[in-house]
Amino acid sequence: MKLFEGILLFSLIVCALSVAFTKDLLTSIIIFMSYSLIMCIIWMILQSPDLAITEAAVGAGVTSILFFLTLKKIKAVRKEEDSEQDQG
Amino acid sequence: MNVNVIQHLLLSIEETASIILFGIGFTILLLHRNLVKKIMGMNIMDTATYLFLAVKGYITGRAVPIVVDGVQDVEAYINPVPSGLVLTGIVVSVSTTALMLALTIRLYERYHSLDLDEILILAKEEEEHI
Amino acid sequence: MSRIRDDYETSRWKKFKGWLNGETDLLEHGMEAREAVLREEDPIVLPPHGEGREVLKSKGIWRFKQLYKFMSVALCLGVILTLLWTVAALPITGNADNPDNNEVAARYIERGLQETGAVNIVTGMILDYRAFDTFGESCVLFIGSCCVLLLLRLDGSGRDKDLERLVNETNDRHFEPKDDIILQKCSCVLVPVILIFGIYIVLNGHLSPGGGFSGGAVLGAGLILYLNAFGYERMGKLFTEKLYKRITLSALTFYCLAKSYSFFTGANHLESGIPLGTPGAILSSGLILPLNICVGLVVACTMYTFYTLFRKGGM
Numbered sequence: 001m002k003l004f005e006g007i008l009l010f011s012l013i014v015c016a017l018s019v020a021f022t023k024d025l026l027t028s029i030i031i032f033m034s035y036s037l038i039m040c041i042i043w044m045i046l047q048s049p050d051l052a053i054t055e056a057a058v059g060a061g062v063t064s065i066l067f068f069l070t071l072k073k074i075k076a077v078r079k080e081e082d083s084e085q086d087q088g
Numbered sequence: 089m090n091v092n093v094i095q096h097l098l099l100s101i102e103e104t105a106s107i108i109l110f111g112i113g114f115t116i117l118l119l120h121r122n123l124v125k126k127i128m129g130m131n132i133m134d135t136a137t138y139l140f141l142a143v144k145g146y147i148t149g150r151a152v153p154i155v156v157d158g159v160q161d162v163e164a165y166i167n168p169v170p171s172g173l174v175l176t177g178i179v180v181s182v183s184t185t186a187l188m189l190a191l192t193i194r195l196y197e198r199y200h201s202l203d204l205d206e207i208l209i210l211a212k213e214e215e216e217h218i
Numbered sequence: 219m220s221r222i223r224d225d226y227e228t229s230r231w232k233k234f235k236g237w238l239n240g241e242t243d244l245l246e247h248g249m250e251a252r253e254a255v256l257r258e259e260d261p262i263v264l265p266p267h268g269e270g271r272e273v274l275k276s277k278g279i280w281r282f283k284q285l286y287k288f289m290s291v292a293l294c295l296g297v298i299l300t301l302l303w304t305v306a307a308l309p310i311t312g313n314a315d316n317p318d319n320n321e322v323a324a325r326y327i328e329r330g331l332q333e334t335g336a337v338n339i340v341t342g343m344i345l346d347y348r349a350f351d352t353f354g355e356s357c358v359l360f361i362g363s364c365c366v367l368l369l370l371r372l373d374g375s376g377r378d379k380d381l382e383r384l385v386n387e388t389n390d391r392h393f394e395p396k397d398d399i400i401l402q403k404c405s406c407v408l409v410p411v412i413l414i415f416g417i418y419i420v421l422n423g424h425l426s427p428g429g430g431f432s433g434g435a436v437l438g439a440g441l442i443l444y445l446n447a448f449g450y451e452r453m454g455k456l457f458t459e460k461l462y463k464r465i466t467l468s469a470l471t472f473y474c475l476a477k478s479y480s481f482f483t484g485a486n487h488l489e490s491g492i493p494l495g496t497p498g499a500i501l502s503s504g505l506i507l508p509l510n511i512c513v514g515l516v517v518a519c520t521m522y523t524f525y526t527l528f529r530k531g532g533m
Contacts, residue, residue: 005101005102006101009101009102009105010105012105012109013105013108013109013112016109016112016113016132017112019116019125019128019129019132020112020115020116020120020125020129025122025124025125028125028128029128032128032131032132035132035135036135039135039139042102042139043142046102046142046143046146047146047150047151047152047166048142048152048166048171048174048340049152049427049428050171050175050338050340050341050427050428050429050432051138051142051171051174051175051178052427053419053427053428053432053436054175054178054179054431054432054435055178057432057435057436057438057439058178058179058182058435059135059178061435061439062182062435062438062439062442062521062524062525063131063182063185065442065525066182066185066186066189066524066525066528067124067127067128067189069189069525069528069529070124070189070192070193070528071124073193073196073528074124074193074196074202093303093306096305096306096310097302097305097306099310099311100305100308100310100311100312101311102311103305103308103311104302104305107298107301107302107305108298110297110298110301111294111295111297111298111301114294114297115290115291115294118290118293118294119287119290119291143311144311144316144318145318145319145323146311146312147312147313147314147316147319148312148313150314152427153327153338153339153340154337154338154339154426154427155330155331155337155338155339155497160327160328160330160331161327161328162323162324162327162328163314164327165327165339167318167319167323168323168326168327168339168340168343169318169322169323169326169343170318171340172340172343172344172348175340175344175429175431175432176344176351176352176355176431178431179355179359179431179434179435179517180355180358180359180362182435182521182524183358183359183362183363183520183524184362186362186363186366186524186528187362187365187366187369189528190365190366190369190370190527190528191369193369193370193528194369194370
């Protein structure tokens, strides 16, 4: 169990590092989602299922959806800028 | 570094990992100029703090603090206080994230940039214009 | 001798072949979002590509940036090393003799079942011993959704009506994915299960893992999925701005009245007067069940409101 926990903690750090180094915002959001899911399993190992349920619903669900929506809003504005430049 | 120190760090490996995660989040917050990335770094710092706090209440070999078969011995359950603190913290962190993302959307609508340096310069120019 | 078909042009084979060759797009109608139009802001008076962006490329700024990068990496490494050194001085994780496992936790575990009636000690702690603290947390959620409302709400004052409608439509604020049959069929199966699971978590908060915060988040996620599959019109029949106001206000008021009267009785132990009942039954543990429902409602409404505000700037 200790070994499994160590592997999970290591992959947590790997996920955090790849969030830092990914150029594409969409990719980094998805990596952040998997970070939350790994965190959820770690809560389960640390004997706090309350936290696991909350983290799964909140971290992997609602927060990621909010990030996606922000990205979509920003992309929508950017598309408009491009078409303006094409016309001008 | 001392061998003893490294052994100690490996024995409490969750705390070590949470400290490293905190450092990574802090680095993202300082080094990235993209506002969305900054918010992600802030979230990573959040979860690192929660991990540290929850690990403090964990005791090896003991069970979830839910009373089973009327056993109310202290020896049977882990410490429930950090779990309660972290539970409320996770939900509140969502609302702070949403607030920061809303601010980011408004900044982008005004200055058409996610780069913090550009936003600062544009805001300064705008002030001088007025 | 083969039979000659007159309607070859409209036959399925022709369509399939065209799709294979990439000539036609079967998802042509109603699937993709429309072109975006910028939301109208106050006009910013800015020199187009003025000196500002040039400043960023000058040599002094470049040197400052390198220095800043170096300094921040050094600072972060310093922070990590200092904290690791501190961790090395702390007692080892998982040890029962650690000083944080003190008499407070022992008291919660030993007397919690008798005093609060909740089988789940964590829920008994956050909704009975520390209930006023949790009231503050739910108020933080409410204030958070109010701030997002202030920032992202769209109101049509001082703006051309037609232009506003155009901006709203193209900014994906009223776009509804009506023809997405896969999402609709999947959510027909998934949404009731998710909602029932959320309600189960909320109602069993004092018996099993869960409670208002986790169950509310699950409920909010289910509502968001329903909204995504069936659009605003059908959601509007179920959940309106008025309903949101009523639910949040009554939940917070009930919570406040149920817990803040202890100030007027001299901050003594919070006597609810409700019998605690048998531990393990669903109708037990006094005020914890209604308080759990209140917190769950506030959290679910907040999550759903965040989504709608980000998506279309209103309820």
